[in-house]
Amino acid sequence: MATYEPEIKYQSDSKSESGVVKDEEPTEVSTPPQVNGIDGKLHRELSARQVQMIAIAGTIGTGLFLGTGSSLAQGGPASILICYTIVGFIVYVTLLLLGELGTQYPVTGSFGHYCTRFFSPSYGFALTWNYWGGRAISLAGDLVSAQLIMSYWTEWNPWAVALLFWVFLVMINAIHVKAYGELEYWLSSLKIVAIVIFIIVGVIVNVGVNHEHRYIGGENWRLPGAPFVGGFGGFLSVFVTASFAYGSTESLGITAGETKNPSRNMPRVVKFVFWRVLIFYVLSILLIGLNVPYNYPNLSTRSAITSPFAIVFEEVGAVGAASFMNTVVLTSVVSAANHNIYAGTRVIYGLAVVKQAPRIFTRTTKNGIPIPALVLTSSVSMLCFGSSYIGNGLVWEWLKNLTGVSVQIAWLSIGITSWRFRKAWVRQGRPLEEMKFRAKWTWPWAPAFVVISVIVLILVQGWHSIYPNFVVVDFVSFYIELPIMAIMTLAWLFIKRRRNPDSLQTSRTKTFWYTDMPDLDTMDLHEDEYKEVEDDIIEDEKRAQRTKYGNFVFRVLWRSYYWVA
Template sequence: MPEYDAEKQPATAESFPDLTDPQVDAVDSSQLSRRLSPRQVQMIAIGGTIGTGLYLGTGRALATGGPASMLLAYAICGAIVLVTMLSLGEMVAFIPVTGSFCTFAGRSRFVDESLGFALTWNYWANDAISTASDLVALQVLLQYWTDNFPGWALSLICLAFVLGLNLCSVRIFGEAEYWLCLLKIVTIIGFILVGIVVNCGVNTQHRYLGDRYFYLDDAPFVGGIGGFASVFVTASFAYGGTENVAVTAGETRNPAQTYPRVIRNVFWRVLLFYIVSITIIGLDVPYNYTGLASEGTSTSPFTIVFAEAGSAVAGSFINAVIMTSAISAANHALFAGSRLLYTLAKEGYAPRRFGLTNRFQIPWVAVLTTTTISALCFGASKIGSGQLWTWLQNLVGVSNQISWTCICISSLRFRAAIRRQNLEHLLPFKNFLYPVGPALAAGLNIFLILVQGWSCFSPEFDIIRFVSYYIEIPIMAAMFLGWKFWKGTKLVPLNEMDLVTDRYLIEGEGIAANSQDVNKPPKSAWPTILGVGRLKRVGTWIL
């Protein structure tokens, strides 16, 4: 790694080695290939976060917290995710690596090696459990039609399908995710239109609904502070995976160009897919709807809204579409989990065998190992699919919040080091909310992690729910402190942070970036997020 004195001379594009040259990948067969196209990454980013958390988790959130609690909790979590993704986008556009935010927190990067170790293992477990939870969700959705077909058999079939996609070329994975995500996006748009029609009177009751369900009985805030707090873990589970798109950085062409565009679209995804959908659900579905959520099962509010339109066929259709969404979510989680296990092997945190790749440059050992955790889904036959899915949802939701906190902390350290080493002019993407945004998001995440398990203490203590809400905290702390004391790691000084290794300089295949373009001041994200350029073009056309 070349060395330079930041105080004597500012770094330029020539200061960094060309570590992403295709010839370098050809030398080491254990490296992953950059075969995901910008088109695929954009679609994965848009639709990859739409999964069982939105389609199925909103039912339990509505039943336990009411429409206002659900809307407010999803809005707060959406704001946290927006700030987190802006912070992550800034780092991943500068240093696009497979481990993404887990690598950023670790060895010689932005925080402490022990944090990188704990976070990567935690997030690998998160993705592995997410795969299991999505397969369990298939069993829950199957109950809409029948209780006679063995749910574990459906999970096994879908697990084999997802495993096959993840063992083939990453281009096949990307293309499959592209079409599955496109289907989810069309479904969301269709749901919003149908939901408006149902609210206006085209429903089984033949009457205008308006906002009457917002004030039904105990609504809009059901369960008081406990009900409100419990919705946050559900919302965190639903938004989980938004940050996973950065894990594909090591297999994406032109990441310095692709990821700024991906991150800027997060604002509209949160607004359209979550906030608007949650509002429609609160308006069209009463919180006490029969079968909305219980200990043994739950029904998707999306299915209920389509059924309320007066067509049983429509209800069955949307239920089938939601099942394909669960398969897509499992596919995405397995992909991300295997890449993190691959990163653990490369960083020396796991056996080197997990870093082995096949002829498609896929970490097949990591894929198979991550898949074994999905065997948790078969426990649904003994525990009950609805109950098991709730426990897994809580585990993943808390893990997501821990990851978002670490991303914000890494971002604060990253920007401080960038300024100390005089490299700020090289940032291809800049978080305009720094430093207030990441600091507030980290603090709010920590607060939510501590209070969202309120309901497990009242009216009586529930040990199982308590474990599902808080087990992540001691596990994360034990891994962090254990590695720190064993290895004697320390907080990385700002002057010693590695901002050179993996720095991306290639704008096209084998074409070096123009140093004048690289050294341009980074653009602010806010005008692009709001689509100011598009509005200007529309105004010019009208005039």
């Protein structure tokens, strides 16, 4: 079979093409021939409606429904409320920084591509592979979660349940990006409805509608050892769980490469989605801390994890209430796994495009699905089957820690990349008004804030694995990714130095030190900028006509539709 170096191209609903993403060495890129139905293109088929729900689905998932149980047991109600709020604000600022980049340069690969372009190709190589590994591991964690949830109803072969979900999701992602997007939309809608119901139920349970018909109030905050369980170490341990829970928010940028009219839709998503998510998180976690005692039996053990959401529904006493909530939790796990397959597949595809992965992963079907990348990503999830022999709860904790740290490294890298991008933009004299989206209130402090705060989180969150007792396995799950990142960065730098020594810059003071950081004064800030196509203009005109002209009732209905959808 013939091989080729592909040029990324995107297709809108019409036959016009836009958003060309050039390779690092464009002189070596050629348009791929049509070989056995493989065209090397991704298609812009995700609507704003789907992208918004995808962003919510990535954050309201396994980490919230199951992770809050272990967080409550380890840190107590005050710790989870404070930690989730802090991490939520960090993620919100990070998302705004990513929104600036994703709107200006809507390419597949997202922050990994931006890091390679604006900061360092060698570090971008390590970051993107690390993030892909995090998505693949998180997929395994989702399937382990499915086993944990199914144990509520039956102990029948949990590995078979995981296998069925795995096959179903691989098939969905192999069909078309629209199939992935539509599944995410409806699963996310179900989760949002369920959380709204949970908030209502949580309030009435707290005021007295429960098994004991008593007002709970803040009793669980006054239990012996509460509200800060485990002291300072217990408080710090919640940060990694919170990061895991908020994880995948940053993968919103990955959808930019397949989003219709990204110049309009990406800012809308960035500005509105996260506030909704933050409200869901803060209210849900507050109610969990009020209604569920941190010492609830089997809230978090080596063999099982219980969802606090199901516990609250059990308190209502309604027949089947807990089963309903567990069903919702199960669908959220399927949604999270679906998103992780998608994100991991696009990340490995983006790596192959910039020649940091084997080029076979750039091959796509006529529907724009990179099947080799899909196969590699989904195959790693088979790690979940090892949990049947170790203990589902323990393995889930390990996978949660690994995924949480991977997500934090991604946030850190977004901060560094935004710092470099903003400096280059100002230094080259480009007017800030030329940016397609700019979060004005985050200038100039936001990148430094993200970098410093995330570094602190990464360093301190594993404190309880060191003191008072050193636990090797837990320590490794918290910190193993840091030396791996360093080794991969140095290895790629060494390889590039041997292959193309002219691409590296020698330090002025030491001849043995090399860097591949691009020059801020000469880097191309125009490459990959999105140019609107005819479909984008038509869509904007239709939206304006529906919301600004015509009958008052219809204008209100259309504005409500766009706000909700």
